[in-house]
Amino acid sequence: MVFPSNLPRAWAVLRRPFVLDLRALALLRMGLGAVLLLDLGIRGTDLEAHYANLGVLPLAALHDRLWTPYQFSLHAASGMWQVQALLFGVAAAAALALALGYRTRLATVASWVLLVSLQNRNPLIGQGGDDLLRMLLFWGMFLPWGRVWACDARAAPPPARYDYASAATVAYVVQLALLYWCTALLKSGPEWTRAGTALYYAFSLDQLLLPGGRLLYPYPGLLRGLTFATWYTELLLPFALFIPFGVRWWRLLVVGVLLGFHLGISVTLYVGLFFIINMVSVLGLLPPLALDWLTPRLAPHAARARRWRARLPAWPVPWQLRLEQVRPVAPGWRALARAGRAGVVLGALVYVCWWNLDDVAGPRRRWLPEPARWLGYLLRVDQHWGMFAPEVFKDDGWYVLEGTTTTGRVLDLNRGGRPVAYAKPAAIVALFKNDRWRKYSENYLFIDHAWMRGYYCNYLLRRWHLDPAHPPLRHLAVVYMKEVSQPNYRVPPARREVLCDCEPAP
Template identity: 75%
Template sequence: MEENYTGFWGVLRRPFVLDLRALALLRVATAAVVLLDLAIRSTDLEAHYANMGVLPLAVLHDHVWSAYQFSLHAASGLWQAQAGLFLLAAGLAVLLLLGYHTRLATVASWVLLVSVQNRNPLIGQGGDDLLRMLLFWGMFLPWGRVWSWDARDRPAPARLDYFSAATVAYVVQIALLYWCTALLKNGPEWTRTGTALYYAFSLDQLLLPGGRLLYPHPDLLRGLTFATYYMELLLPFALFLPVGVKWWRLMVVGVLFGFHLGISVTLYVGLFFIINMVSLLGLLPPTALDWLTGRAAPHVARAAGWRARLPAWPLPWRLRLERTREPSAGSRRVLRAVRETFVALTLAYVCWWNLDDVAVLRPTGRLMVAPARWFGLLFRVDQHWGMFAPVVFKDDGWYLFDATTADNRHIDLNRAGAPIVHTKPAAVVSLFKNDRWRKYSENYLFVSNAWMRPYYCNYLLRIWHENPAHAPLTHLSIVYMKEVSLPDYRVAKPVREVLCECEPEPASTQDDAKVLDE
C-alpha cells in the first residue's frame, strides 16, 4: 500500500487508506451486532419501550427528551408497534449484512438505531454511541463495494485501497474514543495511586469470574491500571504514523482485541466489548486480508454454486441512494465534493464536541456554545467516552424488591418471590436479566433520577399480579443494600436504603391504564 502513496500528500494519506475488504468485514460485523442488539432489546419490548413499562411516553418527554431528537419508536406506546419496528430494523440489518441495496440499508438502519436509542436513553451505554457512529460513517464508506450482493453483478474494483474524507473520519473516530476515554480518567486512582481496577473489581454488580481471579493481587491490579491508562492515551498515535502502516495497524488491532477480550471475562459490560472489537475491523491491512481470503477461498468456491436470487425491488427515484447508472464525470466531481465537504465538516464538529467534553482540555470554560449542540443531538453524532471516569463508581450494592403479601409475608421479587434475605447474593450480576437492566438500575440510584422510581415500582407490581399463581401483594419497597467500596480490601457494612415504596392500584385503575395504553 505504501508504495502506491508517494510524495508529500501521498505520505500524509497513508494512515487513512483502507482496504475495501476490511470495510466489507466492518459492514458485516456491524450488521451482526445490530441484530444481536435488537435480539437483546426485544426481550423487553413492553418494559423499556411501551407505555405500560418503566418509561411511558409522557414521562420520556417530560424528563429526558430534547427538542432536536426524533424517534419513530416514540410514535406509539403499544408494545405491538415496537415489535413491528424491531422486525423492520432486523430485516434492514440482514440486508446490510448481505450488502443488498447497501447504502439504503445503512441509512435506514442508522435511522432506526437512533430511533430506538432515543426512545429510552436510561438504558444506554458507551457502546451504543460507537455503534451509532459506525453506521453514521458507514453511510459515506464504500463498504458494499466488495463481498456484497450488490457487487455480484459489478466488475471487480481496479484497486482495493481506498481513501476519502470518510476513511479519515473513521480512523479519527477510533482514536478519539481511546484518547477521550483516557483524558476523562483524570482522577488520582488512574493517574497516581493505580487503584482504579481494584475499585472496578470491587463492584459486585460488574464482577465476572476473571475479575475474581485478579482481584486478590493488588500489585498486578496496579500495573494493569497504569497499562490501561497509558495504552488508551498513547496507542492511538500509532494509527497516524505514515511509515510501516500495516505493522502499526496489526499491533493496534491485536493489542485492542486482547484488551477487550480481557474486559469481557472480568467485567459485565454487555455488548460494549463486542462493539469495540467490531469497530477495529476496518483497520485490517491488506496482509491480514490476503491471509483471510486465502483461508476462506475453499468455502467461497463451494458457495459459488449457490444460485439463489433476491428480488430486484426497483425503488422509487426519491429513495434511490445507490447508483442506477454511471453519472457523468462532471456530476461525479460535484457529488464527491459535496460528500467530502459534508463529512469533513461533520468530523470537525465531532472533534469539537469531544474537545468540549474533556474538561482537562478546556480549563477556562466550555468550548461549544449551547446553540451549536443542535447538530449533534439531531444527527446523534454526540458522544461521551467516560468509562470509569473521572474515577470509578464506588456506591456498590444490590437490590431487594421487598414485597409484602396479603398474609404478611415478605418476599423478594428480584429473586422470583423467594423469602426476603438481606445477605449479599453469591453473584450480584445474576440478579440482572441483561446489561440494559443493569444500566437502568445504575441510573435508578442517582438522586437526579428520583423521578424514575415510582414508575419502576408500579411496573414491578403490575407484572407480578399478571400471573394468577402469584400471591397478592399489599406493598412493595425497592431497597438498595448500599455497600461502599473501601480501600485496602476493607469491607463496608451494607446500609439499607429504601428508594421507593408503592401499593397496588385498584383493579379498575389498572384496567383503565391498559385501555389507555391500547
C-alpha cells in the same frame, strides 16, 4: 503559482494512514450488521418493559424528562409494544441486508435512522458502546463497504485495487482515535494517574465483576500495573494510527492490542455488548497483509455461498429512496458530488472533534456553545467516552424487591418470589436479566433520576399480578443494600436503603 515538485510525494505519504482495504471495510460492515441483530435480539426481550407505555418509561415521562426539541424517534410515535415489535422487525431486516451487502447504502441509512430512533426512545439503558455503534454507522453511510464481499458486488466488476482513501476513511480513523484519547483524558482522577487503584475499585463492584476479574482481584500489585497499562494504552496507542511509515505493522499492532484489550474486559467485567462493538470497530483497520492471509481461508465458504440457488429478490425501490448509483453520471457531476460528499464528511468530523474537545474540557471551560449543540442532538453525533471517569464509581450493592402479600408474607420479587433475605448473593451479576437492566438499575440510584423510581415500582407490581399463581401484594418496596467500596479490601456492612415504595392501584 508554482508548487514544489515533491508536493505530490509528500501528499502520498500523509494520506497513507487513511488508506483502508475494501475487504476490511466489508468485514466491518458484516460485523456491524451482526452486532445490530444481536442488539435487537437482546433488546427485543424487553419490548414492553423498556419501550412501551406500560413499562418503566412511558412516553409522557420521556418527553417531560429526557427529551430535547431536536431529537427524533419513530419508536416514540406509539406507546404500544406491538408497534415497537414492528419497528424491531424492520430494523432487523435492514441489519440483515447490511450484513449481506444487499442495497448496502440504503440498508446503512435505514439501520442508522432506526438505531438513533431506538436509542432516543430510552436513554436510561444506553452505554458507551451505543455511541460507538451509532457513529460507525454514521460514517459508514459515506464508505464503499458494499464494494466487495457483498450481494451488491455481484452485479459490478471487481475493483481494480483494494486500497481506498477518502474523507470518510479519515473520519473513521480519527473517530477511533478520539474514542481512546478522550477515554484516557477523562480519567483524570488520581486512582488512574497516580495511585493506580482504579481497577481495584472496578473489581470491587460486584454488579460488574465476572470470574476473570475475581481471579485477579486478590493481587493489588498486579491490579496497579494493569491500571497504568490500561490508561497509557488508551492514551498512547491511537498515535500509532497516524504514523505514515510501516503502516501495515502499526495497524497490526493496534488491532492486536485492542482485540486483546477488549477480550480481557469481556472476561473480567460485565459490560454487555460494549466489548463486542469495540472489537468489531477495528476490523476496518486490518491491513492487506492480514486480508491476503484471510482471503483464501474464506474462499471455500464464499464458493459454497455462490452455489446457493436462492437469491435475494430484486425488490423495486422508489427513485426517491434509491441511494445506489443507477445510471451513468457525467464525470463533471461525479466529481462535484464527490467533492460535496467530502465537504459534508469533513464538516461533520470537525464538529465531532469540537464536541469531544468540549467534553474533555468540562463544564468550566466550554468550547462548544450551547446554541451550537443542536446539530449533535439531531444527528446523534453527540458522544461521551467517560468509562470509569474521572474516577471509578464507588457505590455498590444489590437490589431486594421487597413485596408484602395480603397475608403478611414478605417475598423478594428479584428472586422469583422466594422469602426475603438480605444476605449478599453469591453472584450479583446473575440478578440482572441483561446489561440493559443493569444499566437501568445503575441510573435508578442517582438522585437526579428519583423521578423514574415510581414507574419501575408500578411496572413490577403490574407484572407480578399478571400471573394468577402469584399471591397478591399489598405493598412493594425497592430496597438497595448499599456497600461503598473501601480501600485495602475493607468491606463495610451493607446499609439498607428504601428507594421507592408503592401499593397496587385499587
